[in-house]
Amino acid sequence: MQLFRSFVKKEFYHIFRDVRTLLILFGLPIALILIFGYVVTSEIKNAKIAILDHSKDKITTEITNKILSSGYFILSENLKSAKQIEEVFRQGEVREVIIFEPEFSKNLSKTGQANVQIITDASDANTANLILNYTRAIIQDYSMSLNKIPAQSIKIIPQTRMLYNEELKGVYMFVPGTMALILLLVSAMMTSISIAREKEMGTMEVMLVSPLKPLQIILGKVTPYFVLSFINAVTILLLGVFVFGMPVKGSLILLLGESMLFILLSLSLGILISTVSPNQQVAMFISMMALMLPTILLSGFIFPIENMPPLLQWISHIMPARWFITVLKNVMLKGTGLLFVWKESLIMIGMTVIFISMSVRKFKVRLE
Amino acid sequence: MSKEIIISVQNLMKKFGQFVANDDLSFEVYKGEIFGFLGANGAGKTTAIKILCGLSTPTSGKISVAGFDAYTQTNKIKHNIGYMSQKFSLYEDLTITENFRFYGGIYGLNKKQIQDKTKQLLERLKLEDAKDKIISSIPLGWKQKLAFSIAIMHDPKIVFLDEPTGGVDPITRRQFWELIYETAHQGITVFVTTHYMDEAEYCDRVSIMVDGKIIALNSPKNLKNEYQAKSMDEVFLKLTRN
Amino acid sequence: MNELSVIINEVSRHYNKVIALDKISVSIKKGEIFGFIGPDGAGKTSLFRILTTLLFPHTGYITIEGLDVVKDFKKIRNIIGYMPGSFSLYQDLSVEENLNFFASIFNTTPEQNYHLIKDIYQQIEPFKNRPAGKLSGGMKQKLALSCALIHKPEVLFLDEPTTGVDAVSRKEFWEMLKNLQNFGISIIVSTPYMDEASLCDRVALMEDGRIMEIESPQNIQAKYPYLIAAIRSNNMYDIISDLQEIPKATSAFRFGDNIHLSYKKGELHKDEIVNFLENKGHKNISFDMVEADIEDCFMELMNKN
Structure with a gap:
């Protein structure tokens, strides 16, 4: 010893x-x-996103404003059709595309559910993941604030997809x-x-x-x-x-x-x-x-x-x-x-x- | 012997912070002489040699080597000196000829000069037949003689030998000193350090350093007389042991 | 005093095809200072590594204090001290820390055998807080010796303890070894410095993996078969080639400021040689007889082989 x-x-x-x-x-x-x-953390500031809004109603505008005013994101462009999604990702500038389904507000008030799709460029997996989480959190936050007013529960369901690295190993x-x-x-x-x-x-x-x-x-x-x-x-x-x-x-x-x-x-x-x-x-x-x-x-x-x-x-x-x-x-x-x-x-x-x-x-x- | 001065050192000081490695050294070395530079480990020999070879700048003092200033003309000094240490500096995985070619190239010798010098030096060592052997395969004694030959290949004015004979057999050692003797006879000054005190007897003059100072400088014969000693070993012990 | 400490019998060792040791046999007595003397490449380090159980002999056997170096290597490691060629110390540990550590690996403390190292250690004690890497060669050597002695070994192996160390430190080192002999330790030492042979009780002169002679230094010198004359003249440059022309001389070497000429007794005389030189144009010839030293004997043995 x-x-x-x-x-x-x-x-x-x-x-x-x-x-x-x-x-x-x-x-x-x-x-x-x-x-x-x-x-990992630095890149999340001013990430460029594109938005494809099929509804263009009050709630989607509010959500868009919330996301853009968070300081994390900059709107690169408003897309007109789903065909453009692949193209903007290819150009490499845009990190995320947010897609609101048609009749968003209507669906929400009728069924209490509406879908928003979030697609990220996961070739840089860490950044993609962070962007996704931020976006989700903002939408969640918004959905909570809606819930405070009426009694019944309203859900905005974000459907996410990671492009290029689907399983997000990073x-x-x-x-x-x-x-x-x-x-x-x-x-x-x-x-x-x-x-x-x-x-x-x-x-x-x-x-x-x-x-x-x-x-x-x-x-x-x-x-x-x-x-x-x-x-x-x-x-x-x-x-x-x-x-x-x-x-x-x-x-x-x-x-x-x-x-x-x-x-x-x-x-x-x-x-x-x-x-x-x-x-x-x-x-x-x-x-x-x-x-x-x-x-x-x-x-x-x-x-x-x-x-x-x-x-x-x-x-x-x-x-x-x-x-x-x-x-x-x-x-x-x-x-x-x-x-x-x-x-x-x-x-x-x-x-x-x-x-x-x-x-x-x-x-x-x-x-x- | 002509008394042309080839190394002149006046009041050389070298300090490392508080530590004085060389304390007011003054001496002269003449052309064609074998100058023994002795001293205990840590006495400051290596520091002084580095300054004389232009590898280190003195703190103060006036030093000229082969006619060049040790502060400002270190490059010219390097062209005019040869250096060989116990660790040889031959490339073990190259042949004898390749080593000659490489070092000749470093000193700016042209192809013809390198060929002539290689031939001449190998003849002197009687190693012509071994010229294509890889260095790692040849005996230690040969390496030593080759390293020396390479150090004088560019006909330097001075050759510095730092413990050149460590660990070799006595026959090789004597042959080596014969080589040194011939070299000095040709007019190249030989500046040598050694731990073998009997080798000090080969030198024309010997300096002995203790604690950064030169405390004795004379021919071995005069030193032995002065300190009433039978051998340089005794002189060295008397001077350094107190 | 005639009890044997180390028996080396017909030991050979080779590396690939290079023979490092060629059927070496030596017996070393208890309490003796025994020197293996020879240039680098003579096989000294290989032999020491076999003796200290670090290498296997390829043929032959060795016993140390009756223990076999191959079979009983564990027991041997308890009773020997070893100082390898490079003063194996921890450069970043202080003098004291080195000593403590080497004591601890032998399950002892520096205090237990302090009497053994006292004389040596006292010389370096003022620097006990200095890292070993910043010591001078002589001090490193003393520290390494202290570390090798700390467990009171019965047999001490010192592989080239004086290489690269200045003449004064070498002298002091040998005095320390003489003192250690009083403690009954058998000391086996190797060195390339021929002049150190005279400090051993007996020596083995080694060259190319073979032992040329095992004897006391005095007997080796007494056995030298030639006379040696130290000769000088006014022309010291040509004198060597002139002397080499004398057919009856066995060798002519420059030695210091003289030429050492060796020849068989009775075959040459002073007058003959002086006349020869005078005919060659030499003047102021001086001629003195000198005693052969170990180096002369070594060269003579090398030439014989």
Whole structure:
């Protein structure tokens, strides 16, 4: 225990004395989250929309005014027919088209229901989603204000459609995606680099020639990064929830548990990388090429997996981050429990076991 | 020996913040001499060499190397000196000829000059037959001699050798010094640092640095007389150990 | 004193096709300072890595304090201290933190064996809060030695502890090793500096993965078969090629401001050589006999092979 403590202490010294390590550990996560967040929230101001009003009555005019006066939207043009919708989207300026059905007010007063259709350009999924939510909220708001006067309930039903990316895979993707990316970066890359550094400096040689067991060396190296990664995970979650309004619908304990599992998985990957890297450069290179790039490109973080060619879809199955992102989305956005993410969790556990056993076997008690 | 001055250092100071690395150094090095630059680790040798090679600017003092000013004419200095350190600087994955070609190119030698020089230097080392061998495959001793040959390929006025003989076998070491001796005889000044005190005996004159200052400068023979020592090793110990 | 600490028997090791060690056999006594002396590439580091259980021997066997380096490597790791060639220290940890850490991986504390490192550590103690990376070569070397000693090893392996360190620090380092000998520790050290051979009890002279000689430094020098003359004249540039023309001389090397000429006793005489040089036009010839040092012996052994 004494040994373990001094090992961990030493590792923390390394971390806290190196500005670069500190920056990657704490600066990068926050910067990444804020950059993604900023990009997403900033674009919603002055989004251009088009309106196709088949009724042109009092209520549709009122709704249109409300939407346009909200400050989020600018009217690009009033459309005359449904044929124009495709065309305005093609031009690329317009982000959203709002279509009021014919006889809108009449339907509303007769049946208490009227339909408004909202079509968004979801090729930029995050923005599309935000625009949609704003529009919905404004219409909802208006519908509520109508309800206050008469006794019976009146409903304006927004029917939404996302064009070009129908399933909207980018919804709130940036928080789960960034989280997966950062945990992978911090855990796998930093651990592999720090073990490789010991090899480079020759200190590994001295440790090998001591009575230390491989497992002790690995645990001593990995524990600090586990702790720091977990702090990172919590920070990212807090930022997501409080700065960007990301919901956490499911169990918080499950969420944190899954995060720990993913951290463990990343750490075991890092150890595996370090066993095959003779120096820091190689460790860095392998982490970058084999982990970072595929994670960004293939885990569904930026490009929806469904839209990939079959070969890449197949490859995405071996991306640890893919499973973690799925779990995060399910737990945070849909509020599902372990019952619905057991498959992903099992896959992650399996990967962890495989990586750890591979690295323990590969971690040599000698130099060959 | 003609006493033409090739390096002139007057009141050289180099400070890093509060720390004085070179404290009022003054010395002269003559053309064609083998000048030994000795001192304990951290005495300030490396700092001084960097200044003389035009890699670092002195804090104050008047320094001229091969007739050029160490503040304003560092580029001209670099053209007129050669440098070789223990870490060689040969490209391990290139052949001997390719290394010559590359370094010759750096110093602006034309194709013909490079070919002639390569031939001449390899003949001197008796390595003509090995010219197409990859550097990583040749023995350490050869590398050392090659690195030296490359450092003097462009006929510099001065060649700086920073611990050139670390770790080589004694026969190679003697051959290496023979090479240095010949080079000096041709009029190239040799400025050398070493941890082997017996090598100090090869030098025409030796300076010994302690804590940023030069505390002795003379021929090995005179130093041994002055400090009543049998070897330079003893002189060095007497001077640095208190 | 005749008990053996380390037995190396017919040990070979190769990397791909390059032979690093070629059937090496050495026995090292308890409490002895034993030096492996040879240039870079002689196989010293490979041998030390096999001795410290970091590499397998490809043939032969080694025992340390009766334990086999392959089978009993775990036990061996408890009783040896190892200082690799590059002073393996954590550059960003302070002197004190390095020492504490290396003590802890051997399940001990610096206090427990402080008597062992006291003399060494006291010299660097004023800098105990300085990061190891900012120490001078000599201080790093002392710290690395303290770290290798902290668990009171029975056998201490020092791989090129003096490389790149100035003459004064080297001298001090050897004095420390002599003091450690009083604690009964067997000290096995490698070095490319021939002049350090005389500081060992016994040495093995290594070249190209082979051992050319195992002896006490005094005996090695006594066995040198030639006489050496230190010769000077007014023309020090041509003298070497002139001397090399003397057929009966075995070698002529420049050494400092002299030429060292070696020849078999009885085959050449001072007058003969001086006359020869005078005929070649040399003047002011000085001629002194000098003793062979380890380097001369090493060269002679290299030529023989």
